[in-house]
Amino acid sequence: xxxxxxxxxxxxxxxxxxxxxxxxxxxxxxxxxxxxxxxxxxxxxxxxxxxxxxxxxxxxxxxxxxxxxxxxxxxxxxxxxxxxxxxxxxxxxxxxxxxxxxxxxxxxxxxxxxxxxxxxxxxxxxxxxxxxxxxxxxxxxxxxxxxxxxxxxxxxxxxxxxxxxxxxxxxxxxxxxxxxxxxxxxxxxxxxxxxxxxxxxxxxxxxxxxxxxxxxxxxxxxxxxxxxxxx
Numbered sequence: 356x357x358x359x360x361x362x363x364x365x366x367x368x369x370x371x372x373x374x375x376x377x378x379x380x381x382x383x384x385x386x387x388x389x390x391x392x393x394x395x396x397x398x399x400x401x402x403x404x405x406x407x408x409x410x411x412x413x414x415x416x417x418x419x420x421x422x423x424x425x426x427x428x429x430x431x432x433x434x435x436x437x438x439x440x441x442x443x444x445x446x447x448x449x450x451x452x453x454x455x456x457x458x459x460x461x462x463x464x465x466x467x468x469x470x471x472x473x474x475x476x477x478x479x480x481x482x483x484x485x486x487x488x489x490x491x492x493x494x495x496x497x498x499x500x501x502x503x504x505x506x507x508x509x510x511x512x513x514x515x516x517x518x519x520x521x522x523x524x525x526x527x528x529x530x531x532x533x534x535x536x537x538x539x540x541x542x543x544x545x546x547x548x549x550x551x552x553x554x555x556x557x558x559x560x561x562x563x564x565x566x567x568x569x570x571x572x573x574x575x576x577x578x579x580x581x582x583x584x585x586x
Contacts, residue, residue, distance in 0.1 A: 395440065399431035402494065403465045405567050409553050419490045419546075419573055422460030427451065427481060428467025434492075438463070449477045457486045465494040466569070469515045474530065475539045482540055482576070491543070491574045493536075495519045497550060498529055500568035503560045505529065511563050521548060521570050532570050543574040 403426075410416060416435070424438040427448055433440055439459075446452055448464075449471060462485050471477040478491075485491050496502065498518035502509055507528055509515035517530050524531040533548055554566025 396429075396431035396442070401430055401432040401466070402567075402569065403429075403432045403434055405554075406465075406494065406551060406569070406571075409551065409567070419492055420461050420463070422486075422489070423458070424461040424463060425454075425459050425484070427462065427464040428470070429465075432465070434463040434465070449473060450480050451484060454484045456483050458484045460486055460489045461492060462490070463492040463494075466496060468493060468495050469517050469519065472516055474517060474535065478535070478539050482543070482574075485576045487577050489576050490546070491540070491576070493532070493572045493574075494551075494569050495532065497521075497552075497568055497570050500550075500552060500555055500557060501564055503557065503564075510561075519570055521550060532572055536572060536574060540574055543576060546573040546575055548572040 420435055420438075424435060425441060426433045426435075426438050427441045429440040429442055441448060441451060448467060462481050464481065468474050468477060482491055496515075496519065498505070498520050501511065502515075502518050504510060505518070505525065505528065507515070507518075509518075518525075518528050519530055519532050522531050522533050523529070524534055533545070536543065536545060536548075549571055551567040551569045551571050555564055555568045556566060557564050557568075
C-alpha cells in the first residue's frame with residue numbers, strides 16, 4: 356500500500372484545477388489514514404522549521420510550548436516532536452470536533468488561518484481547547500512580505516482566503532491580526548505580536564520570498580490585558 360501512495364505522490368497533480376486537486380488530496384489523506392491506522396505524515400520542513408532557530412534564540416519553546424500541545428494544520432512540520440497534530444485528514448480545522456474544551460497547554464497553528472473561510476470561527480474553537488493559563492500561538496503570512504499583492508487570488512497559494520497585516524485592516528481581503536484577536540478573543544492577554552522576517556528576501560513583486568515572511572502572535576488565556584507591541 357505504501358508503494359501505491361509513493362506512486363500517487365509522483366503524479367503532477369498541480370496540472371489539475373485547484374478545487375479538483377484539493378478534493379483528491381483530501382480523499383487520499385483520509386484513505387491513507389484509514390488504511391494505515393496511527394501513521395503520521397512524513398516530516399516535511401516548512402514555515403515552522405524556518406522559524407526554529409530564531410525561536411530557540413528567543414527561548415520561545417521554554418516560555419510557550421511546555422506541557423501538552425497540538426499543532427493545527429501541521430502539514431508534516433510539527434512545532435514539537437511530541438505534540439498532537441491536526442490536519443485536513445482529521446476533520447475541519449474550523450471546529451476541531453471531538454477535542455474537549457481546555458485540553459491543551461498550548462495550541463499552535465502555522466500558515467493555516469489564511470486558509471479558513473471563517474477565521475473567527477476557527478479562532479474561537481482553537482481558543483476553546485486552550486487550558487486556562489495556556490497559550491494560543493499563531494503564525495500567519497504577512498501580506499506585504501509574502502503575497503506582495505492586495506487582491507485574491509494569492510499568486511503563491513490559490514487556497515488562501517485572506518491576507519494578513521499586523522495592525523491594519525484593508526477590506527475585503529486583508530485582515531489586521533491584532534484587531535481580529537481583540538474582537539474575537541476579548542478575554543485573551545496578548546503576550547506579543549510581531550513581524551518575523553529572518554532571512555526574508557523580497558526582490559520584486561513577481562518573485563516568491565524565502566526565509567521568514569510571517570506575523571507571529573502569542574495569546575495567553577485569562578491574562579489581564581490585551582496589549583503588547585508590534586513593529
